[in-house]
Amino acid sequence: DARVTQxxxxxxxxxxxxxxxxxxxxxxxxxVFWYRQTMMQGLELLAYFRNRAPLDDSGMPKDRFSAEMPDxxxxxxxxxxxxxxxxxxxxxxxxxxxxxxxxxxxxxFGDGTRLSIL
Amino acid sequence: KNEVEQSPQNxxxxxxxxxxxxxxxxxxxxxxHWLQQHPGGGIVSLFMLSSGKKKHGRLIATINIQEKHSxxxxxxxxxxxxxxxxxxxxxxSEKLVFGKGTKLTVNP
Numbered sequence: 001d002a003r004v005t006q007x008x009x010x011x012x013x014x015x016x017x018x019x020x021x022x023x024x025x026x027x028x029x030x031x032v033f034w035y036r037q038t039m040m041q042g043l044e045l046l047a048y049f050r051n052r053a054p055l056d057d058s059g060m061p062k063d064r065f066s067a068e069m070p071d072x073x074x075x076x077x078x079x080x081x082x083x084x085x086x087x088x089x090x091x092x093x094x095x096x097x098x099x100x101x102x103x104x105x106x107x108x109f110g111d112g113t114r115l116s117i118l
Numbered sequence: 119k120n121e122v123e124q125s126p127q128n129x130x131x132x133x134x135x136x137x138x139x140x141x142x143x144x145x146x147x148x149x150x151h152w153l154q155q156h157p158g159g160g161i162v163s164l165f166m167l168s169s170g171k172k173k174h175g176r177l178i179a180t181i182n183i184q185e186k187h188s189x190x191x192x193x194x195x196x197x198x199x200x201x202x203x204x205x206x207x208x209x210x211s212e213k214l215v216f217g218k219g220t221k222l223t224v225n226p
Contacts, residue, residue, distance in 0.1 A: 011225065031212060043204065043216040053127040056213065083217060091161060104168065109161035 002026045006092050006110035009046055010037075014118050018080040021113045023092030030098040031090065032075045034060075037089045041085055047075060050097050082117045089114050121145050122207050124217035132222050137192035137219045141205035148187045151206040151214060154181050159202075165189070195224045 005024040013019060025032050031047040047057035052069040061065065064083070069075045079086055091105040120198050123142045131137055141150070152165040165172050165179040167188070172179050176195075179186040192199055206214040 033212075043206075043214075043220045045213055048212065056211070088157060093161075095212070104166060105212075106151070106163040106166045107212075107214070108163065109153075111158075111160045114159070 004092055004108050004110035006113050008113060009111065010117065011113045012081060012116045015083055016081045018078065019082050019115060021077045021090050022067050023075040023110060025075065025092070025094030026108055029094035029096055031095050033070060033093040034075070034077050034091065035091040037091060046077070082115045087117045089113055121215050122217040124220050127218070128221045129223070131195050131222070132137055133196055134167040134224050135195050135225055137195050137202050137222065139222070140188045141188045141217055143186050145207055145209060145215065147207045148210060149208040150181050150186060151208060152190050153204040153206060153215060155204060155219070157201065176221040197224045197226050200224050
């Protein structure tokens with residue numbers, strides 16, 4: 001089965017360091033989502049892309065977070081500088097966009113990156 | 119108030135019991151998603167529905183659009199069903215608004 005691949009699975013670093021999380025979406029999927037999960041807030045959408053272009057990043061703190069898709073096989077989420085409150089599990093998901101006339105489509109999730117900022 | 123509310127927050131059952139998890143939402147939706155998060159953390163999409171009922175094996179999802187309510191049922195529950203079940207409302211775009219999840223524990 002095709003899978004969304006996220007790296008690293010775990011990351012522990014000190015406050016102030018740059019963190020880069022990577023995601024390889026399922027081949028052929030044109031929509032990529034970044035989510036953050038915390039105990040307090042649950043799952044929240046940070047940003048999502050269609051055909052590598054950002055469609056919505058309103059859930060992302062702009063001063064320290066950035067998301068990009070350098071190519072169709074790679075999405076990145078960066079935090080610089082990192083803070084303890086960024087500690088969470090970050091999920092990437094991919095799917096077929098509704099603008100292809102497919103109607104609503106399920107999202108396929110990666111296993112997440114568990115981030116701890118000390 | 120969260121736009122998507124789930125109940126119960128925690129649920130403990132004995133193997134073989136019939137399970138129901140409820141989800142209420144306050145926004146208009148184009149689809150309602152049910153997700154399963156395993157103890158190891160991975161998330162799997164179980165159902166996506168906009169009307170009526172869907173069934174996969176022992177899992178059944180129903181939705182009542184007029185009442186803005188969906189339920190996930192598990193028949194003949196098994197310890198391997200132990201997980202967190204999350205519902206998510208999808209509006210006009212692909213953006214999902216998530217409930218806080220229901221932690222299900224099925225004891226042998």
